[in-house]
Amino acid sequence: MKKRFNPIKDKSSEIIEYLMSSPDMPDDEMLRFKLRLSIEEAVVNVVQYAYEGGIGWLEAGTSLDEDKLILSIELRDAGTPFNPLEKEDPDLTLDADQRQIGGLGIFLCKKMMDSISYRYENGNNVLTMTKKIQ
Amino acid sequence: MDTIITNEGTKTMVKLKGRLDTTNADQFQHDIQPLMECKDPDIDVDCCDMEYTSSQGLRLFLTLQKSVMSHGGKLVLRNMKPQVKEVFDITGFSNIITIV
Numbered sequence: 424m425k426k427r428f429n430p431i432k433d434k435s436s437e438i439i440e441y442l443m444s445s446p447d448m449p450d451d452e453m454l455r456f457k458l459r460l461s462i463e464e465a466v467v468n469v470v471q472y473a474y475e476g477g478i479g480w481l482e483a484g485t486s487l488d489e490d491k492l493i494l495s496i497e498l499r500d501a502g503t504p505f506n507p508l509e510k511e512d513p514d515l516t517l518d519a520d521q522r523q524i525g526g527l528g529i530f531l532c533k534k535m536m537d538s539i540s541y542r543y544e545n546g547n548n549v550l551t552m553t554k555k556i557q
Numbered sequence: 558m559d560t561i562i563t564n565e566g567t568k569t570m571v572k573l574k575g576r577l578d579t580t581n582a583d584q585f586q587h588d589i590q591p592l593m594e595c596k597d598p599d600i601d602v603d604c605c606d607m608e609y610t611s612s613q614g615l616r617l618f619l620t621l622q623k624s625v626m627s628h629g630g631k632l633v634l635r636n637m638k639p640q641v642k643e644v645f646d647i648t649g650f651s652n653i654i655t656i657v
Binding site: 467517518528 | 580609612613615622623626652654
């Protein structure tokens with residue numbers, strides 16, 4: 424299932440809840456925790472940074488492979504071209520004084536999901552995250 | 558998320574309840590503002606009812622930790638649920654914030 428949200432300003436929770444209520448989502452609480460966290464980080468990135476003033480659309484969808492083993496979450500927007508995977512991972516060895524506030528969101532997605540990929544296609548940013556759910 | 562702050566002698570006790578996410582991070586920041594103004598902070602945070610935190614929440618814990626350190630104080634988070642602890646572990650926050 425997928426849905427286009429427009430405009431997306433202040434709509435992060437609505438988009439997150441839409442994806443979390445998908446019939447493709449697993450029931451397992453631990454898996455749902457990881458999926459919610461990844462979805463929140465990815466959605467908030469688009470809502471806060473993709474469009475100037477938050478005026479623009481985001482298409483959010485889920486799907487399962489034919490064996491119903493692998494869940495895919497896809498986010499598509501027409502905002503500023505931005506590949507979040509190019510962002511350097513935070514340095515986890517620094518102490519509190521030196522740690523930067525920020526840069527953690529996409530890092531958490533990478534750790535919580537099995538795969539995360541980005542492509543720029545027909546003027547759209549497309550982020551796809553997958554997780555084995557059985 | 559609910560943030561309940563009480564004082565016990567020189568200690569400040571904080572109880573967190575619910576999900577700390579993008580919808581309420583601003584509120585949480587507002588709620589913990591008094592903790593950043595303590596002169597000699599000794600803060601004990603009970604996380605047993607904290608269900609979830611996203612990076613927005615982590616940022617605020619880091620801000621609080623930095624503030625407490627700059628005041629020469631102490632911050633301890635306790636009773637964290639395993640899935641929440643995992644978020645602190647993965648991001649290296651377990652190394653910079655005391656979690657018991």
